[in-house]
Amino acid sequence: MNHSDLTEYRHSDRSSGDVNLRNGEHVLVTSASILERTIARPSSSWTEHDLAHAFVALDLRQVSLMHVAGDGKIKTLDFVPRDHNHFLQIVRYGERADGSSLFPGSGITAGASDIVLRPVISTAFVDPFSEEGTLAILCSHATRTGEPLPQSPVSIVTRAYERLCSVAGFELHALGEVEYFLGLKAGANTERTEDRGYHAAAPYVAGQELRRRALTLLAQIGVPVKYAHSEVGFAAAENESDVTWEQHEIELALAPLPDAANNIVLTHWVLRNLAREYEMEISFDPVVRRGHAGSGMHVHMAPVFEDQFLPVYEKDGKTTESAKLLIVGLLAHGCSLMSFGNRTQTSFVRLFQGKESPTSVTWGQFNRKALVRLPVTTKDVSGTSVYPETVEFRLPDGSAFPHLLLAGIAQAACHAHGLTNRKEILESMHCDVPASEQSQKIPAASDAVAELLEEERDVFEADGVFPATLIDTEIVKLREETGS
Template sequence: MDTNNLAYSANPLVAFLQKPASMFTMADIVRYICENDIRMVNFMYPGGDGKLKTLNFVITDLQYLNTILTCGERVDGSSLFSFIQAGSSDLYVLPRFRTAFLDPFAEIPTLTMLCSFFDKDGQPLASAPEQTLRKAAEAFRKVTGFEFEAMGELEYYVIAEQEEMFPAIDQRGYHESAPYAKTSGFRTQCMKYIAQTGGQIKYGHSEVGNFSLNGKTYEQNEIEFLPVPVEQAADQLMLAKWVIRNLAYEYGYDVTFAPKITTGKAGSGLHIHMRMTKDGENQMLSNGVLSESARRMIAGMMDLAPSITAFGNKNPTSYFRLVPHQEAPTNVCWGDRNRSVLVRVPLGWAADSDMCALANPLEEATKNSTLYALNSKLNKQTVEMRSPDGSADLYQLLAGLCVACRHGFEMADALEMAEKTYVNVNIHDAKNADRLAQLAQLPDSCVASAECLERQRSVFEEHGVFSPAMIDGIIAQLRSFEDTTLRKDTEVKPEEILKLVEKYFQCG
């Protein structure tokens, strides 16, 4: 175990205990609490609205601490999930020790952990968000022999009082620096706290969207994560949204993960990158090109793309973002380095070139060095699903993508599907109209997404991943929006669009 690396961890528990979070035990948690004067423990868990809920415990003695860590506590499931009836609503919540972190916002020293739900018989709740994702990962592993890893690109707008100095250029905020980007300091503080909760961050930056409205400045930001096991990816995205909102409250800012703020301005997506590994090695490339396994994975997403929106695009404004010419997908297709497609294959450092030595002439060529060999072994190639947005239920979405990628290995015609849906042009260019006409389209409303999920639900229910009750609940929720023609009806009614944006401003 590399203790120097652990000591540098942003998570105080990892640094103190000198072990990775995945190895935390109850004894470790108790030791940290006792030796660091922790006075409170929080349990956190996702509700049906996609937001984290909190249960507070004040620590008065060791026996009580051991009791709550071992036995958890009761909660009212019917107040958390619409699919649970009030007559049989009691659930247990039990902490997952590997998720423990020191709460960066608490005035009283507080240790927080994410929890799993259990039913009256002490069994994992079949319809619980994190349990569904765990079953999806297990089924993927069983069918493919690979591990499924994911990471998110979390986009959001920060809303602050307008400043006149160093005005930014409208819709030209991509990777802008201060002083033109006014909320960079807020973003970096968010990144520090997210890392403290255990989030594995790749980088952060300002995004394209920026504009002024009614004396307020809207700045779009993005925090992107590193690939981790899919269950961990969902946890860290949940905690990241919690951190961003809490810190915004302290700064006096407002933030939103809403898919669309106003017409003509960049919407916010939640792009998900995925890869498969085996024995720690990335399986996405073979001899420098996309592997057959990766193409099967993509084919599964192509087949189930219409119903994935049921997990990743959960309110009517989601479908105001999924329109042509906005760098948001509208058609079921994939391609290399192409932002007009649904699934993009980004650059993956597959070129046989020592770029470090080329950029730094004083460095010796490292092609045969241990570092270069390691980076080649753990190549960075992923594929990126571009349709989801901040309204997504994170656990449902990642479980749905995991199912879709597994489905590709179970499809007899997967490689033919992959070939048929591949495009290497901008499909929204007028000269490519014939190619565009051959491609299936994504749903244009919540109701349409519900219909797609109804038709394809059996695939998501295979291997016992999604429970029928959960699928029924998702379909009912989406149909309740009654938005079949909403996008068309409001396209020339900006005041109606504004009302919808305000209604779903704090989604997810």
């Protein structure tokens, strides 16, 4: 669009019509979600009849019940509605599935394995990768008697979220920084030779178009995004059969814990689909090549009370009580949380190769090598934060199981609520304490994480949030990972 085009530009919106910008009128930026624009209401107020209206208006043909199973990946059950009543039956009541196949090793036996997929109306979106025209709806899992399935990742993070609300008196919102590597053919010209890609623009980075398209698609399916950019990492192909890896990041926007977990999983799903379309390889592994920058999945958290984000800092600059609760929980149990946030052997390569990753249990302002960081926020002219202030957990990486990780963080905060020595923990584990006096180091292998999870399992199993069988299974996996 050239300058003359810009002067004639007219903003078009389906719900409000055209507004001529030459008249100097104000215009509103509306939701990018296809369904929200079609239904003309926020997703929180949708009904099954709204979805039926959109299904017809958008000329869709199929319904996909999508859900996150025991391996943390998206699954789908597809339907072609025969008529209006069949459509309503699908989106109201869902369908049965085989729980022993979806959650192996969780205690669900083949003799009593029926579970139910329960559609969550507010999560519906138009599948951007379906040529058939498909309405996708995320589902929770229920037992055959209608109760939330204890083994379901959605059930676990929801229980943890609700428990923290009850114990601490605030809701917890979170976001993930999704870092990933794109693998380019060996001959690709990226005009880069080393780990210096932070905020690089095309033509100095090859994955910009894919990343920008991912932003558009995420917005269209209802995943809120803060921003995206090229990241530091770059590893040139070592031979003609190898690939060149370049790093990117999509930082999501804050959402309640259960939604935040779904948003991370959907972001992985979108990026993997796009990589296939663009004929690129993609990796969320913590390290794609030793000696080069790795991929973390930092988690930012913000407490919310009565629909208002609570500050991290008091007016006098001291840390607020709600922020202290989160920090202490992460300091006390961050290493055992590696069970859910650092799940491969390369997780430890990332942490111990000296590339701005935490190696000891500390916290502080702005420090990128701390386990817990209080990052700077943009402020207005009066010094008031424009965006919510957050507590950042820098240990997790792309191997994380988002639902279990966020549930574990909530359980750690609940446990911290009952500790009487929170002040001492904060003082002894601050970054200003000399390294020689910092007693706790990050585990260097999966078996050490397994031992910590065994020791601290009561924290995660409290009030039935994490099933004991799931913790047993995670411990076995961690020990097997060490031996692999």
